[in-house]
Amino acid sequence: GLLMSCGREGVYTAGMLGVGPTVKRYGKEKLGMGEGQASLFGAVFGGSVVATVSHPMDTIKTCQQGDLHGRLYKGITQTARVLVEDGGARR
Numbered sequence: 001g002l003l004m005s006c007g008r009e010g011v012y013t014a015g016m017l018g019v020g021p022t023v024k025r026y027g028k029e030k031l032g033m034g035e036g037q038a039s040l041f042g043a044v045f046g047g048s049v050v051a052t053v054s055h056p057m058d059t060i061k062t063c064q065q066g067d068l069h070g071r072l073y074k075g076i077t078q079t080a081r082v083l084v085e086d087g088g089a090r091r
Contacts, residue, residue, distance in 0.1 A: 004061035004076060008054045015050030022046075059083065 024042030
């Protein structure tokens with residue numbers, strides 16, 4: 001679970017550092033928002049995007065951590081395969 005944990009945190013942090021300020025600037029320059037409104041817009045939009053992108057890694061990590069003896073989830077690829085076969089995003 002450590003690799004997926006680091007990957008998820010890396011994607012989330014990099015996304016928030018890049019997406020949030022970019023969307024904030026867009027809100028101010030293109031949509032005429034004030035500072036506070038643009039900051040909120042950037043944070044909500046950026047957070048939603050990067051949470052969606054990083055969520056599969058978090059799900060894989062959580063499944064691996066919950067399977068203490070490694071009986072069902074044996075690796076990243078195999079865990080992803082099991083999750084997709086067991087319902088995928090509908091789960």
